[in-house]
Amino acid sequence: MPLQKLKERLMGRMVLGTASVATVLLAYIWVTNLPDNNPALLPPIRDIFGAFIANVESGSLATALGASLFRVIMGFLIGTSAAVLIGCLIGWYKVAEYLFDPLIEAVRPIPPLAYIPIIIIWFGIGEFSRILIITIACFMVCVVNVIAGMKNVPQVYVDAASTMGATRLQVFRTVAVPAATPFIITGYRIALGAAWTTLVASELIAAQNGLGFLLQEGRRYFLTDQVMMIIVIIGACAFLMDRAFRVIQARLMVWSEARE
Amino acid sequence: MSEIVVDNLTHTFGKGSDSALTVLDNINLRLESGSFNAIVGTSGCGKSTLLKMMAGLFDPSDGQMTLDGDIIKGTNRRRGMVFQQDAVFPWMTVARNVSYGPRLRGASKEEQAEIEKKWVQMVGLSGFEDRWPRELSGGMRKRVDIGRVYANDPDVLLMDEPFGALDAQTKERMQSDLLDTWSATRKTVVFVTHDLEEAIFLADKIIVMSARPGRVHHIEKVSLPRPRTNDMRLTDEFLTIKRRLWAMLEH
Numbered sequence: 001m002p003l004q005k006l007k008e009r010l011m012g013r014m015v016l017g018t019a020s021v022a023t024v025l026l027a028y029i030w031v032t033n034l035p036d037n038n039p040a041l042l043p044p045i046r047d048i049f050g051a052f053i054a055n056v057e058s059g060s061l062a063t064a065l066g067a068s069l070f071r072v073i074m075g076f077l078i079g080t081s082a083a084v085l086i087g088c089l090i091g092w093y094k095v096a097e098y099l100f101d102p103l104i105e106a107v108r109p110i111p112p113l114a115y116i117p118i119i120i121i122w123f124g125i126g127e128f129s130r131i132l133i134i135t136i137a138c139f140m141v142c143v144v145n146v147i148a149g150m151k152n153v154p155q156v157y158v159d160a161a162s163t164m165g166a167t168r169l170q171v172f173r174t175v176a177v178p179a180a181t182p183f184i185i186t187g188y189r190i191a192l193g194a195a196w197t198t199l200v201a202s203e204l205i206a207a208q209n210g211l212g213f214l215l216q217e218g219r220r221y222f223l224t225d226q227v228m229m230i231i232v233i234i235g236a237c238a239f240l241m242d243r244a245f246r247v248i249q250a251r252l253m254v255w256s257e258a259r260e
Numbered sequence: 261m262s263e264i265v266v267d268n269l270t271h272t273f274g275k276g277s278d279s280a281l282t283v284l285d286n287i288n289l290r291l292e293s294g295s296f297n298a299i300v301g302t303s304g305c306g307k308s309t310l311l312k313m314m315a316g317l318f319d320p321s322d323g324q325m326t327l328d329g330d331i332i333k334g335t336n337r338r339r340g341m342v343f344q345q346d347a348v349f350p351w352m353t354v355a356r357n358v359s360y361g362p363r364l365r366g367a368s369k370e371e372q373a374e375i376e377k378k379w380v381q382m383v384g385l386s387g388f389e390d391r392w393p394r395e396l397s398g399g400m401r402k403r404v405d406i407g408r409v410y411a412n413d414p415d416v417l418l419m420d421e422p423f424g425a426l427d428a429q430t431k432e433r434m435q436s437d438l439l440d441t442w443s444a445t446r447k448t449v450v451f452v453t454h455d456l457e458e459a460i461f462l463a464d465k466i467i468v469m470s471a472r473p474g475r476v477h478h479i480e481k482v483s484l485p486r487p488r489t490n491d492m493r494l495t496d497e498f499l500t501i502k503r504r505l506w507a508m509l510e511h
Binding site: 164258 | 394
């Protein structure tokens with residue numbers, strides 16, 4: 001039996017997860033240490049770290065991170081709030097569904113990045129434009145989930161509440177919204193991912209600061225180590241925010257059988 | 261007083277179209293105040309449809325039902341319902357589920373606590389107040405359901421095969437406990453089931469329905485004494501009724 005235990009532990013989530021990350025990392029170190037490696041294409045880890053230190057000391061990383069986080073958070077908050085509001089209405093009230101659903105279905109397949117040119121033409125390349133693009137992206141992915149959540153509220157809960165005397169509005173507030181919470185939270189998480197994706201794209205095209213700008217600067221001056229460093233930073237930020245979200249999700253969903 | 265009268269009720273799904281299907285045909289019933297009524301019949305006899313109409317979840321195409329003379333239209337807290345499926349709200353604890361109805365009408369924290377205490381105990385769930393429904397067994401969740409409807413203090417209790425999904429032992433206990441609760445409050449109960457033994461054990465009056473279209477085939481008065489005990493299930497009187505009803509459902 002101890003052998004079985006050992007096997008279980010070795011095959012555990014932490015061990016296997018660490019192993020796969022470590023393998024990629026070690027392979028990278030190995031390749032970059034080969035004699036004929038070109039550091040301008042594959043910079044060694046010490047150079048990436050050096051770029052990190054340099055950008056921290058000059059303060060440019062903090063500035064860029066601050067600017068980017070501000071955009072992500074603003075776009076995310078505005079986009080998801082609008083999505084929850086409109087998604088609830090569409091999912092719950094037939095009139096709202098008939099009114100807005102065709103519109104959303106028509107617009108939904110368009111990638112948010114396709115709006116960048118028209119937004120620049122209309123609003124210029126300022127802060128507003130970038131936040132607007134992120135807002136659109138967050139709204140689109142989130143609203144679909146909110147609508148699905150509302151439409152999947154089990155009828156028996158609605159009937160139970162109605163037979164206990166709940167008004168239509170009370171059913172909405174005390175039954176539909178909580179029953180749809182799992183879908184809504186999933187919508188939030190997907191929106192967060194969409195926010196980061198569109199952020200970088202919007203900053204690559206038009207920005208004087210932000211993480212995307214540092215990426216662009218790195219490309220222009222062939223600072224591959226800086227490019228690599230920013231990629232890692234973006235990955236880490238998105239990962240940490242998603243983790244924070246999972247904690248909130250677990251808190252909100254203590255009642256659910258299908259907790260993550 | 262809470263007497264239900266069903267008056268010339270007919271219900272046709274898709275009325276007027278080619279595929280119109282009459283599920284209930286000219287039903288006339290009088291369910292006395294404070295009585296325990298069971299509706300039995302094979303599947304497709306429209307017994308659940310009839311019950312849902314009593315709850316006001318949808319309207320009959322012809323005829324009407326009244327509760328104490330008032331025409332039943334739309335849902336109302338006077339007519340509480342326990343469903344076949346699990347209707348306990350999974351996002352509320354046991355206690356919060358039980359006080360849901362009073363909370364809708366703005367009951368104070370103290371009133372809610374009092375109601376929770378009383379009804380959690382009445383349905384035998386003391387100690388489980390703060391548990392989530394997912395932590396309970398199917399039988400316990402049904403108890404929450406029943407407690408929640410009782411705590412809402414309706415005049416009529418409509419039950420749609422509430423114990424259908426439970427195992428035999430749990431079912432018998434739930435039936436006895438339901439009778440205890442019912443005797444303590446004497447609300448009019450309409451209990452739909454396809455289980456003859458369950459109907460005989462619980463009810464004063466059994467409405468036997470025939471299928472396609474659903475009609476009232478027979479009304480059986482059960483005069484077994486109350487309180488009913490489990491050993492009555494094997495008495496001659498009980499078995500005679502069971503044999504008679506069983507023969508009817510065979511046809």
